[in-house]
Amino acid sequence: METDCTRATPAPLPAGTRLLHIGPHKTGTTAIQGALFAAKDTLPQYGVAFPAHSRHPMEAVLAACARPAMMGDTAPTDRHWTRLLDRVRATGKLASVISSEFFADAPDDGTIARIVRQLGGDRVHVLVTLRPLARIMPSQWQQYVQNGLRMGYEDWLEHMLRTPPYEKPNPSFWQRHRHDRLIERWARAAGPERVTVVVVDDSDRNGLMRTFESLLGLPENLLRPVPDTANRSLTLAETEMLRNLNVEFRGNGLPDELYSRLVRNGAVPHMKNACSPTSGDVKISTPRWAVEAAPAIGARAAERIGALGVRVIGAPALLSALPERPGQTTSEPRITPETAARALYGALAAAASTPLGQAPARSVHQTSSKELVRVLGHRCLKRLGRR
Template structure:
């Protein structure tokens, strides 16, 4: 993969989109910053990814409970980007950028040095995960309603989902600004997730194996009972008109993180695509692949794997259930997450999450509640 290597002062701009391995990439780069510096590679910013700054420059709205966006956040981030050496900037919200926002991002980061990377997966793998992500940020609508909303023929392509996931149009937006010769599409290998990190290592000239995914940051999908629990909490928050900052604290950073801290129940129901949706996504994905082949951008991986194949997934087996039972251990973990968020208002979730993986739900409750407040 030596042909992937960026110029010595190149800037790798990873624009996502969402649900294509971005969390694993960002956490791996953040974790390896010291080793990368020895190789002349910088990963600027104080956190794993500059989400607030990117939302500000792309014109988006903050996630539920986050402070208002401020373009000064973007300006400060740009000021932190080294002018020399290879640099990596990664955030999936760059996929929301259109028109003047794309121009500004490229100009501010250095038009002569930016090389755009787009990571892609098949749409049938993205759609259920993207709906879950919306639910984890406060969405209350059902899976069926949302799915029909994005897949009906009269839905405008300007909807947030298709701005991100009409992948040929996304690639074209960036290629029109930086040129197709400076855009690389990386098709995620579903059979070997580590292959994605090896591609990024090759692009920045880092040794094999320096990028390692951080277990706490794998951002797994929720099971159907888990996501329905969160959706029910979202309805309660809205009905009671609670402060969005409390939603961020108790649900996003408490309940959601606790649910994802444990391996999913292999027997639990999943969010499944109905047959009609599979057929629709197959047709759209075929169009996307045709356009990507004609785009002139560099492609790593097999474009044909982006075509939705009804035969490869069990998601087509039947209708989505209208009611879902909630296992006691899922409810217990959710309660424990909210309690822990209340007991540690500033932070402290990460050590707790590590401990929780090893504990049954009853013991989680036992540990997080002081003895005098149990019962």
């Protein structure tokens, strides 16, 4: 194993490399994608291209990995993946960077080998970003809730950590977060000499940006964080409100398309954008037994990663560190009337902006309140007229 634990600036990758950042989820992927997309017009002067047409080419990657769409979304097709491949090939001899955490969901060696081959074979260098499992678990649970999960956090942890075969209700969790197995699968396809693992240090807020700059040969501070309130984590009260809504939604047999449009792409993003958590909001707290189980899993993963022959940047010991346990709060996780109203308005705005069955042209938070009220009023008048 080549380790750059003490090197502040890792050696740049060869010119013309196609850097494939596969996540996994909850390891800083959104921040990196936002920074790269914001700098995409500047990158070519330094010999680097960002070929995706959006910050995150999720549909293309879901199609490449033969993974289903998010709950209620339109299924991606091979056309999405082919379009991304065409854009990658159009970069010519420039280095390019493709980033999506959904590459971590590739189901088998054959799929991974095909992705590496289609993206350029020997030109591909795989980058994996890792964080301690104890920090990933609460973030991943609330993300699953945003896609329809109805199970509470402690029950979910029981299933993921204590109930063999540890696959229900979310088999994708260990597909993504048995990090040693994830890296081993991609190293078999790309070769261990073309795999770099970055252990993210949460105490260094900009460390991951600086690592990407070094690997791509970019000047320092070219990549800068882009504010993205829509990507913030939900509080415990917000997550529980959404989880209980999921129970009602599924219990009444409503269509998944409705959930996608009104909840995940309506209520949730509008609530995130309009309401910022305060110090008084209760965060998702992992029970002690799960916090203590995670470092052992991380230690075994770090040991196996060390034997794979891949380059490791950062301190693998971070993967097995026992995080500080936050102080217990005696306050109840209550959602404020304003937050509930914002979520409800987001759902109403989504209903007003797009008829069911028609793909939205833009997200709700990109549409003005005045316009949404006008559209909603117009539709109400039309319905009254028909009656």
